[in-house]
Amino acid sequence: MLRLLVFFSGFSGLIYEVVWAEDLAVLFGNTAVAHAAVLASFLGGMAAGYAGLGPISDRVDDPLDFYGRLEIGIGLCGVLAPRVFASASAWFAPVFLLIPTALMGGTLPALVRAAAVRGADSGEGLSGFYGINSVGAAFGVVFAGFWAIANLGLALSSSVAAIINVGVGLGALALSRWGPTAGATFAADRAPGFPPTTGRVRTALLAAAFLSGFAALCYEIGWIRLLALVLGASTYSFTVMLASFVAGIALGAAVMRRWIGRIRKPVFVFAALQSALGIAVLAGTPFYPKLAFLFHWWAAQVPRVPEAFFLYEAGKCAFCFAVMLVPAALLGAGLPVAAAADSRGEKIGAGIGRVFGLNTLGNVIGALTAGLVLMPLLGLRGLLSAAAALNLTAGFALFAALAERRAARWGGAALVAGTLFAVFGGPWDRGELISGSYLHRLNAPALTRAEFAEQKQEAKILYYRDGANATVAVTHGWEILQLRVNGKVDATDGLDMTTQIMLAQTPLLLRPEAKQVLVIGLGSGVSAAAALTHPVDQVTVAEISRGVVEGAALFEKANGGVLRNPRLNLRVTDGRLLLAREEKRYDVIVSEPSNPWMAGISDLYTREFFEMARSRLNKRGLFVQWLHTYFMTDDMLRLVIRTVAVVFPDVQVWTLGRDILIVAGEGGVEVDLDAAAARMRAPAVRRSLAGALISTPASFFALHAYDDAHARGIAGWPGPINEDGFPLLEYAAPKGVFLGGRSELLDRNDSRMEPDPNRRLLLTRWLAHTGELTPEDFDVLFQFHWTFKSAFAGKVLLEWARHYPNDEKVREMLVKFAEAADQRGLPEKAKQIRALLGPRRG
Missing domain, CATH: 1.25.40 (Serine Threonine Protein Phosphatase 5, Tetratricopeptide repeat)
Incomplete structure (x- = not known):
């Protein structure tokens, strides 16, 4: 019964982590700094809980009753969390987060002491509970990421987790009444079979626990970036990555449970596990880039039908296990051994709290530095190698502290060999990692290894950066420049030029009097450059990635050196955060984020974001939202148009081949056709439009395909809308990528070149005006x-x-x-x- 409670405790805990990360991303933005701060708050609370509540579990008469009360407290916080995050200021949300996470940190010491009081071996109890809790956590990640958020929304998912916590707590309270736990004492001063750990050995043990925690977060952040390049950066990919990592920890803890009672030298074993962990990671790193081709081959084998989607995601799990299973299992096996070595007699709760607390403190420091400092400084491979070196160092230091000379020599040799391998092991084949091979064309056969290598060699890498937010590269091949973000092409100087140019030209030709422009997403810089061909006072660009800014400099021929233009106000920040925190108003806002199937991008397609944009528009201002029709179903396209239409009184749709522009404003997008035609004749504007294959007023006005009534008609109402609390698009869009099709909704309902007696479309009005x-x-x-x-x-x-x-x-x-x-x-x-x-x- 107790194990079942522990399983569901882990299950609910990871639901919270997934759900609250989504909630707080809305509040803090999707920058690497914001993600690191949220993760540090979550882990910091757990560290405080381990350290502060662990000793308390030693002093209470009934630790199982104490555990039950902790679970109920977590559940109550889970009920309050959605309301707090919705109404709290930015500084209070992470403070509130410390409360439930601290209570979570107190549960494991209480559980292990409760089991020990009931006669179980503390080492086996610790490994067993840690493993069962981790199994539950892996299932919780899958439940939240694959079903709960998409079907219940964030608030209700948090409430489900809260109900589970309260149920676990009540179950523990009931169970505590059935057994003779009150007043029970230990028969020995320390856990059976474990010698006391004192002096320099204990100091080395605690330091190693801290370094292990730091390295673990470096691995997690590094592997997530690596696998985003291989598998794609969808929310389902991240779900599979996190579940696989936690499952590996569970496996290691489960294996250790069977052996921990036989161990007589736990510190030695922990040192060996740390050394093995470092060696395992270093041994695996040369093979990581090869995963890109293997996943490309796997993706080609899966039939692109809705029923096969979860098979496709299960395949991703195999790739995650190939990278993470052995190292994560070693992590899961090592920590219970270290905690058991430092736990003695009635101080078992304090010992577990101390070791797990220091380990989690290492997690916190790792969360704050791995992505923000070490990744940009060392690169992806350097980050993983540095973490492995820390594990080898910890193992060597423990062997030395134990005066195990032979083991210390082996540990030192492993450390030196690992360091030399990390420094001189040669670079990764970056071309394979950034190939974007996960975007396999529908029904196309897999490339052979030779064809894949030839394709990779065709794209010469001109720029590469493992940045805090993303891995960005600029390649040249097939006579075009490509800007790649996490392997996906986000901008080119080829046919993409039409969309990039018209994103800015369209609203500025419709509003030639505009003076203040905001562009969300720099990309190649072409959209900002197109806006600056008009007599505007300033173009503000919000770009979340420093790597994209540096990469855009290589597109100078296409963007005319826009980064040096004095009228450009470049802000390296989250575009949504800029709108939320600044009061500045604009005549035109252009939103050109990446594809909505990428995790976090959906926040720029929600009702709340569109409301924010509308509130920052001047009178007669226009908002333009880019969207693609490829990798989209009709329902997804309707969802986005419908969500914009809920916010703006007037919505128009302009078509650009596979891309569309949703142009929205207040009370009718009225257009002075003569003024637009006159502006098109301005030399700078005319040259810019030529790059988009637009040379006559008629060719521009013909892009206007749907007026407000027609756009609302195809969107349908009533119907679901995409909201922060119910991010439907984020969970639907990856399925569109998997199916690989294209929405033909707009093609089927296109009324251009048909009688238009009401002159709803601009081309009709232009012809009535000119013949x-x-x-x-x-x-x-x-x-x-x-x-x-x-x-x-x-x-x-x-x-x-x-x-x-x-x-x-x-x-x-x-x-x-x-x-x-x-x-x-x-x-x-x-x-x-x-x-x-x-x-x-x-």
């Missing part, structure tokens, strides 16, 4: 949409043929279309196209 399209207009329109394989290209071609049947260009394109229809086995379609050719008209 019908010229052959040049048709040519530019067709070439643009044909380049992006847009279904609208066919409509343009048909109208071109109807208006100008003798135009040589249109006749040439009709012949090509007919031949293409024949090749695709569509004879009736080919016949209809040839009928349009007919005889030339005089």
Whole structure:
């Protein structure tokens, strides 16, 4: 019964960690500093709980009753947490977090002493409870990450965990009444079979526990970055990573439970485990980049149907185990041994609290320094190697303190060999790691090893940085520059130029009087450069990654040296945080974050973010949201448009091939067509638009595909919306990537080139103002949409043929279309196209 309670305690604890991390990311932003501070608060509370509540568990008459009260206290905090995070100031939330986490830290010492009072061996009890709790934690991560948040939302998920905690607490209180625990004493002064640990040995043991905790967080942060490059940075990937890490710890603790009662030299064993851990990590590092090709091969084997999604994620688990299982198991086996070695007699709670507290304090320091300092300073491989060196150092120091000369010599040799290997082992093949091989094309066969290597060699790395927030690289291959963030291409100077340019040009042509512009996401710098072709006073850019800023400098030919422009106000920060904490207002806000399937990015697609953006707009201001149609289902596309429409009175949709712009504002996006056309003739604007394949007013106005009524019609209402507390998109979007398809919702409902008596679309209004399209207009329109394989290209071609049947260009394109229809086995379609050719008209 007690083991079942311990399982569910771990289960609820990791639900809290996953849910509260989401809650606090909204409050503090998604910067590395914010994540480190939240993790440090969580772990700091646990360290305080181990150190402060561990000794108390030695003094209470009934430690099981004490444990039950701790669990109930955690549950009550779980009920309060969503309300506190929703209403608290930024400084109070982490202070509140210290309370439940401190109570969590007190549970393990109380449990082990309760078991010891009931006659169990303290060492076996510690390993057993630690292992069972970790098993529950792994299941809790999976439950929260794969089902609870997506179906219940954050607040209700926290409440479920709270109910579990209260149930565990009540169960422990009931169990404490059934056994003779009150007033029981130990039969020995220390745990059976363990000699006392004193003097320099004890000092070395506690120092090693601290270093082990520090190294563990370095590993966790390093492995998460590594596996994000291999598996993709979706929320499901991070769920699998965390669950695998915790499962490895559980395995190690479970194995140690069977052996800990036979150990006579626990400090020696802990030293050996530390040395083995360092060696295991160093031995594995040369093989880590090869995982990219292996995952590419695996992804190609899985059928891209909804039913296979969880099989695909299970495959990720195997890759996580390949990296983490052995080292995590050694971590899980070592800590109970160290704690048991320092636990003596009635001070068992204090001993466990002291060792686990110091270990968790090492976690805290690791959380604050691994990602923010060591990763940028040493790089990903350097971080993992440095952590391994710490484990080897801890093992050597313990052997030396024990005066185990032979073991110390072996430990010293391992330390020297490990250091030499870390320094001279050679660099990783970064090209494989940043290849983005996890984005395997739908139904495409896997590349062979030789083809994969050839593709990698084609992309020459010009810039690489393992930064605090992401691994950023700039590559040159296939005659284009690519900006890669965690392996995924986020910007290029190729066909992406159209989207990057039009993100800024569209709202500024609609509002030529705009003076203050905010661009969220620097990327290649092209959008900011496009905005600066207009007579604006300032363009503020919020970019979360310093590596992206440095990488953008290599796109100088495409962005015109925008980083040196005096009107650019570059802010290296979270864009949402900037809007939340500053009162400045803007005439145009452009949001071009990365894809919403990447963990944390969904915060820039929620109702609360759109409300924040609306509150920072000046009168007649415009908000522009970028979105893609590839890797999206119709329901996902509707979800985003519907969420914007809930916030803004007027919503318009502009199409750019596979990308769309959602342009929103107050009370009708009114446009002065003549002013927009005049601005297009400005030399700097004209050159910028040429890079987007836009050269005439008609070709610009034709991008306007949906007015407010039509956009709301396809979005549907009522329906779900994407919210901070219910991040539907973050959990739906990775499934769209897995399926690999594209939403054709906008293509199916496209009404351009059809009668528009209400003049809802700008192209209709322009034609009413200037007359019908010229052959040049048709040519530019067709070439643009044909380049992006847009279904609208066919409509343009048909109208071109109807208006100008003798135009040589249109006749040439009709012949090509007919031949293409024949090749695709569509004879009736080919016949209809040839009928349009007919005889030339005089």
